[in-house]
Amino acid sequence: MDPFLVLVISTAVKIFIFTFVLILPIIAYSTYAERRVSSIIQDRVGPNRVGIPLTLFGFKKDIPLSGLLQPLADGLKNLLKEDLVPDHVRKFFFTIAPALTAVPAFLTLCVIPFGSQITVFGESIKLVIADIDAGPLFVFAIASLSVYGITFAGWASNNKYSFLGGVRSCAQMISYEIALGLSVIPVLMVFGQLNLSDIVQHQADNGWLLLPLWGEGLTTERILLLIPLFISFVVFTTSIFAETNRMPFDLPECETELVGGYHTEYSSMKFALFFLGEYAAMIVGSALIVTLFFGGWSVGFGLDAAISEMTFGGLIHLGAFLAKVIGFVIFFIWVRWTVPRFRYDQLMKLGWVVFFELALVNIFLTAGIMMLVN
């Protein structure tokens, strides 16, 4: 077949499958997971009712699924609700703001490698939508655009609480972007490249970044490098928390002070889009952490080469990747229901005084170790 045609078709199929079949359900179910996990931690029950309401169609019994259809019901409710636009808002910006938060989060998905490769019709297809050589940079560039959505929402709502939420979010995201960017530099120094697929391949062959047990094994250099890489991991993960406005950094929407923050004035599907954007950002964040630090789709322990040989080995890798991402999403949720919210000045201090310096020093530390050992 014409290679160009294959490229176009496979990309279209990949876009469809990755976004609509994989990520959207994960987003939907992470809202469900959030509610169930939080309720378990807090001695509550959580949504446990929604099943298939067969009695509505004249059957005798409903099928109870212990609430597993809750996300569907929520989506339906959000679509059917009245879309209220208050008179005092700036209509144009008010309308585009939700899209501006949701779109970047989804866009960044395209550089994340979901699996190794599968062979279809004799062509091997990489399970990544766009295999570009600037993966992390692309993610940072696009992900930081979502700050516009939040700022627009806060400003266009023409309401002091929303405005404060928007301003806070803007300041917070910009501050943590620096730490985020600086903290991956040691990682990229170790890999020596920016292509996420190759980074994962490298980890599959030589051991995950934070678990370098196979490949060359535990050489002195790798043991020493674990220290700066672990610092990188902590700074990166925390900055992702701040970037995605999750607890303990959810000051933009902190209910106790700001009602709902930047989405106070939003209702129905517009509100749901903010929600989607937040969870999508969380999932992309988890995917990035997994890709950079925990070997992406790699199953690990030296098994990857054999799995890649198989025709559909890529699917096993895909499963491994999704399992890791889901694990991290649950970690995000778990942290949310454990750590109390920071004060705003603490948040800024942590970003500028602690993380910025730490990430900067960390680069030199990594460089020093790499130089000394070689």
Next chain:
Amino acid sequence: MATIKVTRPKLTLLEKIYLPAVIKGLCITFMHAIRSMLGKTPGANENFNSSGLGVTMQYPEQKWDDQLPDYYRGVPALVTDEEQRERCVSCQLCEFICPPKAIAIIPDEIESDDPWAKVEKRPKEFDIDMTRCIYCGMCEEVCPEQAIYLRKDYAMTGLSREDMVNDKKRLYEIGGVRTGLVNKWNEIK
């Protein structure tokens, strides 16, 4: 008592780093989540009719009706006395005290050939609009005849506004009989 001066605790380096504290917190919530799923958290026992997840009750299946105190303020209802006489004398005090104006009474005279003719008045219509009632209990307190009581029913539902208005018949059904409260009209005295 002597004054105790409370000083700020000195934080150790580990506490200042904050990360160990976060991990400790994560461990605590994790252990609690496990105990919660096993139904071992405080409150997850029979004493509270709970569903096993903490003290949470799964409402329509699990109720606490047997634990409602006697002073529980549920749906207001009219009661009859031991001789099946309606206690209400239609004085309309409750109608006027009711803060949200939920009660509407149309008084009626008792004919002279009725055995209870000396009571003189009784309600012809007695409606309590449960969409308005705030369960304050004022009607019960003001009633000179102890004819209106807040019962333990609380699940008043209806599909229309009309459904939510309790008329005289319904009120007596909910209220039932109460004996030995005011005896000024009967022979017991």
